[in-house]
Amino acid sequence: MFTPKTDNELKSLLEPVRRQLQKQVLLHHVTQYGLWGAGGSALLLLVARFWPIPYYQWFVAALIPLALLAGGLVALRKKPTLLQSAQVADGNGLAQRVETAWEHRESTSSVAVMQREDALRHLRKNLPHIIESIRIWAGLQKKLYATGGLLLASLLLAFLPNPQDGILAQMALEKQAIAQVEKEIEAIKQEAKASEGLSEAQKKRLEEMLEQAKKAVAKANDPAERLNALRAAEKQLEKLRAAEQNKAASLQSLQRSLGGQQSTKSLADALAKGDREALTAALAQMAKAMETLGEQERAELTRELEKAAEQLKKDAEAASSQELEEAAKQLAQAAQELAAGQDPQALAALEASMQQALAEARQSQQAMLAAAQVAASLNQSQMTLASARAAAGNSGSAGGAAAGAAGAGQA
Template sequence: MDDNKRFFRLLKPVRRQLLIGSIIKEAQLLFCYAAVWSVLLMLAARFMVIPFFSRYIFTGLVILVVVHIVRVWQGRPGWRDAALVYNEFVPDDRVITGLTFLEHAGVLAKMQLQDAIQHMVKQQQPVMKRKKQLIIPHLLTAGALLGAVAIALYFIPSDKIELAKQREEEIKLVKNVEKQLDKKAKEQKDPAVKKALKEAEEKISKAESAEEALKELAKQKKQLELKTLKEREKQEALTKWESSLKAAGLSELASFLAQKDLKKIEKELAELNKKWNSLPKEQKAALSDFTKHEKQMSEEELAAMMKAIEEGLLSPEMLKKLADAQAALQSTGLSMQQQMADNGTPPSQLAFSSSNSSSNNQGPSNMQSSTGNGNQSSQGSNPSSGGNKPGGQNGSGSGSGNGNGNGSGGSGSGAGSGSGLGSGAGLGQGSRELLTIPEYTDGKKNIETDTGKLGNGSAAEQSEGNGPVLKGTIRPYSEVFGEYEQSYRQSTERYKLPAELEEMVKNYFTNIDPDRE
């Protein structure tokens, strides 16, 4: 056998031993670092809410393993390391010298290599059986202690850890709802319904909790309900106009409306508009019912009217699409509520109910607000909507009041003020543009201060103020909405409402906003 091959064959087992020893030492170091990482993360989890902290532990361990594998590979023993081990047992540095002159072809180099091999063969058994320091006690001890601490921290009860587990369930629930919406969006063939479901999915993906996601889902459903109301109003207005046209003798235009023939409708309207001045009063009134113009229309006004007619004719189809989208959101919301209840985190208020309640038939109901530091009494009135049918809506307001008190020999003061607003809009077939709005007055503030010496005393007087009942005025709905909302904002700044009630009031103003799409 060639001397070079014999030389490397003797070094190879030693090199393998060195590699195994390096792996064992790195594994002990890895164990210690992993225990340190687990303890640090468990301590952090007891002071802050960290959902899925087990994933962080696993991720950290994977990174540590990769780092130590790289360290083992980069620091793996070479031939020189194995030669140095032999060199401790073979005198006169014969092994290192032989490795150095391994590539030399001279006679002296070959003789030196043969001499080194002879000594290596003699010392092979002692070299292979040499004492090896593979176990590092302080690393194992530290790792074991830190691991025990990490396990103890995990099993010792902690509010933050429990909250983190609840947060994990909420995140899983939100992800599940996103998947449901995505699946339903893919099943839908109609682009409008698919778009509505995709928008709801995007909103929910930004939610920070299951409660917020549920509220966002309910909000999206409310927006669809408001769109449904608007489409229904367009449809009813067009139906009413068709009846008016028939009654006024414009049966041809009414038949075109029934046939949904836009070209013939546009042509007929253009002809009627040209001979506006010669039309009877009944026909002018019938045309004005829909156009709101009591004179001949311009081309722009005629184009706007045709657009409104087209939207009204498309309302039945749009209502069906909106109903499909609402049904999808309703089923998803009910499923989410049920899952939240099953997980032990029921919503603070039910945003969805199994009974298919919607705002198609009745709008948001009563709302009232009053503030004051003294005794108060309230007076209110019900706004009503004008139209052929009454709307299912009422509002209430609060009046003003005052309070005062004093004690003999003591000191005391009292003050009271209040204001109230009622809001509401009927949702029948009639118009909701004008409402009867109650007037309101600010309460008179009565402040009395007794600067006498402190002592025991009894109340000398106690009274209640009666707020005046004022006659309401008729004003546009869109005009008074802003005042109602501003009054609510001011009242919530003075008096902190419960979170559930505050959210309900916010949703109330969202639902009745006349400018909301």
């Protein structure tokens, strides 16, 4: 009937031993992990003087606290048990009395009860000596000295000028410039995509060109390659502008061809103005005039339309414009219908051709305007990269000069 009381007393006597063991385990693990953290910090600081390692100061500052925290967590997971405490107690001259008592703590036999009482009597008597024998700082002096030496080396390395800091500053500036350029290119792409005056093909071509430039800038390994990527995009843009200028030249040629005849001069003026209402009014005026045309005038108008259609077809092929080729085909059809005396069909084909030419003129104008804006933005992006490169170069020179001055002072 005395077993529960004996068991509780045994636990209460072993608990101070277990706490002392826990302190020992905690200090040993924290010291060991702190030594590893200090060594890692010193090694990282040393390596960072030969290779540029971004944010190495933050890694160094976080390494030792993280190492100490890891050591504490490991120590908590390896928490000493009461059985281990009993074994430590027996190691101080109790000849396995406490361990045996703990293992048979639930036994109610008279022999077990007597054995526990004997173990408790010896444990009470020797408890202060047992606790004192658990030296929590034993074997840690060398590790503590090594940790202190490594921390001192880390402090020296941290405060001495690092020749790689200038390179890191250069890398940071270039990274910031790249992000800015990518943002600018993305903004240009979105503006081109949202433009109402461009055709889907023109939007797609601009978008693909800008996306290619953005990827090239991101993949480039040095500032020169990034600038070359933007210059390559500018060359593609020049090709786009040249193609649109060829289309505009083709339309101007059509305007001159139509402006040479009195009956089609109003159409040429409407095309020059880019006005749909004026084009509709000119077609209505032409429809009325065609009612009073004689055979000779009709034949002359047919020849002029055929001539304009043939010239527009040549210009469209030179400009690689399917839209203008379609307009030339409709213009030729209008001439055929006019020659056959089918005025309504001729006017319908002529209207379709003029509307196509007018739409293409507007798209070409918008495309050239967009190309000019994109070119200006790309030029600004090049200036951003060049400025970052120049600032980084000045930063690197200043860092190198500071490191050289520090070295001269040490000498």
